[in-house]
Amino acid sequence: MSxxxxxxxxxxxxxxQTCKTYQVKIDKSKLNKTSLKHLNSLFLEGKWLYNxxxxxxxxxxxxxxxxxxxxxxxxxxxxxxxxxxxSSQMKQGIKDRIFQxxxxxxxxxxxxxxxxxxxFTSILKCIPLKQYNNTxxxxxxxxxxxxxxxxxxxxVYGLEQLPKNCEIANANLIKxxxxxxxxxxxxxxxxxxxxxxxxxxxxxxxxxxxxLxxxxxxxxxxxxxKQIERLDRKIMKKNRKCSHxxxxxxxxxxxxxxxxxxxxKDIKDKITSCLINNYKYVIFQNESIHDWHSGGHGKxxxxxxxxxxxxxxxxxxxxxxMVDKFFPSTQLCPVCGKKxxxxxxxxxxxxxxxxxxxxxxxxxxxxxxxxLKKLVPVERRDVKPKETDASVDNIFNxxxxxxxxxxxxxxxxxxxxx
Numbered sequence: 001m002s003x004x005x006x007x008x009x010x011x012x013x014x015x016x017q018t019c020k021t022y023q024v025k026i027d028k029s030k031l032n033k034t035s036l037k038h039l040n041s042l043f044l045e046g047k048w049l050y051n052x053x054x055x056x057x058x059x060x061x062x063x064x065x066x067x068x069x070x071x072x073x074x075x076x077x078x079x080x081x082x083x084x085x086x087s088s089q090m091k092q093g094i095k096d097r098i099f100q101x102x103x104x105x106x107x108x109x110x111x112x113x114x115x116x117x118x119x120f121t122s123i124l125k126c127i128p129l130k131q132y133n134n135t136x137x138x139x140x141x142x143x144x145x146x147x148x149x150x151x152x153x154x155x156v157y158g159l160e161q162l163p164k165n166c167e168i169a170n171a172n173l174i175k176x177x178x179x180x181x182x183x184x185x186x187x188x189x190x191x192x193x194x195x196x197x198x199x200x201x202x203x204x205x206x207x208x209x210x211x212l213x214x215x216x217x218x219x220x221x222x223x224x225x226k227q228i229e230r231l232d233r234k235i236m237k238k239n240r241k242c243s244h245x246x247x248x249x250x251x252x253x254x255x256x257x258x259x260x261x262x263x264x265k266d267i268k269d270k271i272t273s274c275l276i277n278n279y280k281y282v283i284f285q286n287e288s289i290h291d292w293h294s295g296g297h298g299k300x301x302x303x304x305x306x307x308x309x310x311x312x313x314x315x316x317x318x319x320x321x322m323v324d325k326f327f328p329s330t331q332l333c334p335v336c337g338k339k340x341x342x343x344x345x346x347x348x349x350x351x352x353x354x355x356x357x358x359x360x361x362x363x364x365x366x367x368x369x370x371x372l373k374k375l376v377p378v379e380r381r382d383v384k385p386k387e388t389d390a391s392v393d394n395i396f397n398x399x400x401x402x403x404x405x406x407x408x409x410x411x412x413x414x415x416x417x418x
Contacts, residue, residue: 017167017187024145024158026180035152041085042149043175046094047124048072048081053098054118060099065091087148089135093128127173129182136171136182138162145182147173156182163188177255195318198391199281201368203329203360204310206300210271211360211410213368214392218271220405221303222263228256263404264305270402272312278395282317283371284310286325321371329363329370358410 031039052070057063069082083091098118105115129135129147137146140162144153162168166186174181201213210218231253240246275282289307301307314320323329331339336353349359357365392409399407 014187016190018190019185019187020166021183021185022158022161023174023181023183024156024161026145026182027155027157028179030155032152035150035154038085038150039173039175039180042090042127042173043124045081045083045086046090046127047121049083049086049091049094050098050124051120053095054120060095060102063095065095067091085149087135089130089148090127093130097128125175129171129173131170132168136173138168138184162186165189177258178251193277195276195280196278196391198279199283199368199372200275200279201364201366201371202275202282202284202313203364203367204284204287204306205360208360209304209306210309211364212395213361213364214395215361215410216392216396216399217360217408217410218399218405219408220267221300222260222267222305222404223299223303224260225256228253228260231256264303265308267402267405268305268308268312271399271405272309272316274395274398275313276317281319281321281371281375282313283321283323283368284313285327285329285367286322288325321374323367323370327367327370329366330359332366334362334365334369361410 026039028036048070052072053060053063056071065088067083069080071078072081101118105118109115132138135148138159139146139153140159142153143156143159145156146153162184163186166188169185169187171185172183174183203211205211208217208219212218231249234240235246235249235253287306287310289301289310314322328339330349331341333340333349333351333353333355335355336351338351338353340349340351342349342359347359348356349362350356396407396409399405
């Protein structure tokens, strides 16, 4: 089969497959000195090559990846450094990544964004491993991975995550917090899930992070610990010289921040998964996170990562419906349609028509009603916006299993008609 036919065949096959990435960790305690030195050298040489490509080449396509040495600036002079450990395919992967980054910047510039040139890097954290069974190979029986150029077979944790029938593609060798990881890209056949034909409205906030139109409220905060604050002050202290102790403090801080980010990512993934697997139509307002930051809520947004939840709902929901950010969800009455301005500190919404409701729940209901108007009449007729108590209890129980969050059900609405 020719190369062009092979590419077409692969593209057609990928249409019926789902791409998933799994990250495994290399057991650093099992590395011998030669392997540890080789892995560190890969990232150092990768940085030299990356900066050399940017500095010496106008046309990235013409750069020769078979070179064995590059010229590096050291203070005011240039020195030749040999690339002993980087393989040809790793060099090609770095070159392709730079070329793709330039294409992405060009596309953004055409869209109206202000962009600059790619900058030189002081630390390279990722080495592409382009081909399975060539640049790297997985040995599942012994939980080890073989990387091209490294004689030792590296013991890793997390290979059990890979599905049995998955097709393994390329990977990336990553250095993070002085540890080594391998991010493996796999393809599996698409699974068509039977998602209930229901809708849910979501109101995002700073005090209560998510309020659902079925009266469920989700609150969580992952604040920065006092240990991190102490390390921040210690590292940023004036007149402190760069030393091994300062490097150790920076590394400790980086690991603590990584732990915080992992907790927020775990919460984000579990909340998103619960919503998109139980509701076909996920309706939410197109919030401006930047305005929330400038409005004095920067720390609360940082401690929750709401922006990540909104992004995942846009990309992963079966049918995401976004309501305009200027839609007056906090003012509008869902019964009579009248706008009532209430102060921010007032948490109960009341209307002249007799409708009284929790402010956040009312906003979520208005968002859901507005989103359902965007559906075509046939789809809208088939949607079942109201839920039974049993289904609400199931969602509530599944959310309650998530660690580090508080889940509650708001009181029943009070309807008082004159």
